[in-house]
Amino acid sequence: MNTSAEMEQDEVLRVKLAVLRVEHRDLDEAIEALHARGSSDMLTLKRLKKQKLALKDQITQLEDRILPDIIA
Secondary structure, three states: OOOHHHHHHHHHHHHHHHHHHHHHHHHHHHHHHHHHHOOOOHHHHHHHHHHHHHHHHHHHHHHHHHOOOOOO
């Protein structure tokens, strides 16, 4: 049975997950805007893509903590 503290921790993780997903989507939109603008600033694009990948890793880790794999 979940204790109150465990339930609060799950809620905190869910909020963090939502924030990371918004940041990931914002980075995706920024990358698309730079591509659409035809920007030749490859260093900025590379940095944004690296940040986006790091966020994706964090999202995956949080998802795994919230919904652990169940071996069937």
